[in-house]
Amino acid sequence: MxxxxxxxxxxxxxxxFGGQGIIMAGRILGRSAALGDRKESVFTQSYGPxxxxxxxxxxxxxxxxxxxYPYVRHPDILICMSQTGYEKFIMQMTNETILLIDQDLxxxxxxxxxxxSIPATRMAEELGRKMMANIIMLGFCTTIxxxxxxxxxxxxxxxxxxxxxxETNIRAFKKxxxxxxxxxxxxxRKAVGKTGAV
Amino acid sequence: MKPAVNTGEYFITGDVACAEGALAAGCxxxxxxxxxxxxxxxxxxSLRLPKVGGTFIQMEDEIAAIAAVLGASWGGVKSMTATSxxxxxxxxxxxxxxxxxxxxxxxxNVQRAGPSTGLPTQGAQGDMMQARWGSHxxxxxxxxxxxxxQELFYQTITAFNLSExxxxxxxxxxxxxVGHMSEKVIIPDxxxxxxxxxxKPKGRKNRFKLYEPGPNMVAPMPAAGEGYNMHVTGLTxxxxxxxxxxxxxxxxxxxxxxxxxxxxxxxxxxTESYCLDDAEIAVVSYGISARTSFAAVDEARKKGIKAxxxxxxxxxxxxxxxxxELANRxxxxxxxxxxxxxxxxxxxxxxxxxxxxxxxxxAGGAVIPPDRVLEVLEEAF
Numbered sequence: 001m002x003x004x005x006x007x008x009x010x011x012x013x014x015x016x017f018g019g020q021g022i023i024m025a026g027r028i029l030g031r032s033a034a035l036g037d038r039k040e041s042v043f044t045q046s047y048g049p050x051x052x053x054x055x056x057x058x059x060x061x062x063x064x065x066x067x068x069y070p071y072v073r074h075p076d077i078l079i080c081m082s083q084t085g086y087e088k089f090i091m092q093m094t095n096e097t098i099l100l101i102d103q104d105l106x107x108x109x110x111x112x113x114x115x116x117s118i119p120a121t122r123m124a125e126e127l128g129r130k131m132m133a134n135i136i137m138l139g140f141c142t143t144i145x146x147x148x149x150x151x152x153x154x155x156x157x158x159x160x161x162x163x164x165x166x167e168t169n170i171r172a173f174k175k176x177x178x179x180x181x182x183x184x185x186x187x188x189r190k191a192v193g194k195t196g197a198v
Numbered sequence: 199m200k201p202a203v204n205t206g207e208y209f210i211t212g213d214v215a216c217a218e219g220a221l222a223a224g225c226x227x228x229x230x231x232x233x234x235x236x237x238x239x240x241x242x243x244s245l246r247l248p249k250v251g252g253t254f255i256q257m258e259d260e261i262a263a264i265a266a267v268l269g270a271s272w273g274g275v276k277s278m279t280a281t282s283x284x285x286x287x288x289x290x291x292x293x294x295x296x297x298x299x300x301x302x303x304x305x306x307n308v309q310r311a312g313p314s315t316g317l318p319t320q321g322a323q324g325d326m327m328q329a330r331w332g333s334h335x336x337x338x339x340x341x342x343x344x345x346x347x348q349e350l351f352y353q354t355i356t357a358f359n360l361s362e363x364x365x366x367x368x369x370x371x372x373x374x375x376v377g378h379m380s381e382k383v384i385i386p387d388x389x390x391x392x393x394x395x396x397x398k399p400k401g402r403k404n405r406f407k408l409y410e411p412g413p414n415m416v417a418p419m420p421a422a423g424e425g426y427n428m429h430v431t432g433l434t435x436x437x438x439x440x441x442x443x444x445x446x447x448x449x450x451x452x453x454x455x456x457x458x459x460x461x462x463x464x465x466x467x468x469t470e471s472y473c474l475d476d477a478e479i480a481v482v483s484y485g486i487s488a489r490t491s492f493a494a495v496d497e498a499r500k501k502g503i504k505a506x507x508x509x510x511x512x513x514x515x516x517x518x519x520x521x522x523e524l525a526n527r528x529x530x531x532x533x534x535x536x537x538x539x540x541x542x543x544x545x546x547x548x549x550x551x552x553x554x555x556x557x558x559x560x561a562g563g564a565v566i567p568p569d570r571v572l573e574v575l576e577e578a579f
Binding site: 027030031034035040041042043044045047048049067068069070071073 | 489
């Protein structure tokens with residue numbers, strides 16, 4: 001991790017199609033940071049017809065200090081759940097951006113930054129609810145980026161999803177979280193020269 | 199059941215924070231008509247008001263909405279409405295009625311880009327002059343422009359307090375960006391929130407004069423049905439409230455309507471100064487554009503440019519003394535707002551040609567990025 005990744009302010013964009021729960025994911029992330037981790041956070045969203053079907057995005061800024069300008073200029077974390085969303089924000093990425101994608105929905109065209117893939121939608125379908133792909137992605141984001149604490153994220157998920165679906169959503173979150181753990185473990189092994197065969 | 203002052207920490211939008219601020223201020227009547235991007239205020243109050251003994255009515259349009267709000271206020275209840283550009287235009291005539299009849303109430307305008315239907319889902323700050331002069335005739339008005347959900351909560355309380363103290367409609371001019379962004383909002387204990395209610399008359403009811411000013415130039419206000427002499431009209435009226443169609447009465451009434459605001463500017467006007475002590479360039483901004491300006495000032499300072507920010511919380515009455523004082527010690531001004539020069543004109547007027555003033559403005563629909571302000575700070579001076 002470079003210095004930029006350690007800086008106290010984190011700018012995050014989550015993008016995808018309306019209906020995938022992009023806005024919900026942004027709100028949960030912002031809420032986790034503000035109420036759970038007791039930091040400052042601002043959540044802004046695309047508002048209009050796009051949030052009901054077109055390409056939509058959620059922006060979250062998290063900081064230890066009061067946040068003046070609430071919008072993302074260059075994302076530290078970019079989460080893409082659609083190809084259109086990926087292509088729309090590709091130019092705002094820097095070499096330091098951590099890119100998280102749903103690997104079945106996004107085809108990378110530019111390898112300019114660190115990227116992490118998860119089949120979030122497929123995993124959600126296996127859990128029986130395609131709608132929970134956003135929560136799986138949040139779990140994944142929590143392990144990979146540590147932008148919010150797991151406790152804060154879990155509380156926020158439970159408080160934000162429709163009543164009666166808390167347990168399944170938490171299960172979905174943990175699935176994404178564990179998938180992230182496995183990927184990080186794999187990377188660590190590679191880093192010390194170990195291969196998969198041990 | 200949630201209490202009216204819903205103490206706690208929340209992650210909510212500006213619109214919801216505004217609605218909670220209204221409840222905390224003691225608002226118990228909302229009359230409105232849904233319109234993007236102000237609908238969430240009505241939506242939230244429609245759920246909350248009936249549970250705290252209040253009344254929510256969706257009226258047939260915005261003309262009726264503001265009429266209902268004025269009526270509720272004369273019924274003795276703190277009342278409000280919330281709208282956006284097109285609805286705000288429809289409310290203009292009755293906002294004037296509220297001013298002339300000295301009726302406390304709060305009108306929120308979550309601004310979107312106009313003119314006309316404009317960009318319904320995209321914000322702007324283009325109604326600032328309409329807030330000042332949109333109703334006919336000459337008058338004074340109080341207008342506030344918060345820059346965050348937390349401030350929307352508090353300034354909604356302030357708006358109610360000012361409307362109750364000075365007996366007039368107070369306007370909150372926020373914007374789609376602040377209305378729809380979510381941030382941490384802390385709602386304190388009820389006992390830590392200062393609320394003010396209109397001064398009630400004392401003494402013999404049949405000798406009562408509805409518009410006889412008290413010590414702060416404002417008359418005490420009874421509610422309809424309390425037994426006091428009451429005649430409420432938008433016609434020019436004397437201190438009894440009776441219509442008198444003379445030049446003298448017009449002057450007396452106007453002196454009162456204007457004087458109660460101009461005579462209490464120090465009590466009304468709020469601004470925030472940021473890095474202004476040693477500033478050579480003063481940025482003037484409000485609402486969402488103030489957040490752009492904070493970032494621009496920070497970046498300018500990093501580059502060695504001595505910029506500072508005067509953030510206007512009160513827009514009208516305009517803090518012209520503050521600008522005038524700054525004009526004596528800075529090299530110039532930059533006004534940042536999402537219109538093509540409204541408050542900029544007021545800044546220019548207040549400077550009186552002493553130093554140059556530039557505008558960083560836009561036609562509306564998007565936030566002005568800090569880089570555009572920084573460019574002007576770097577190049578114009």
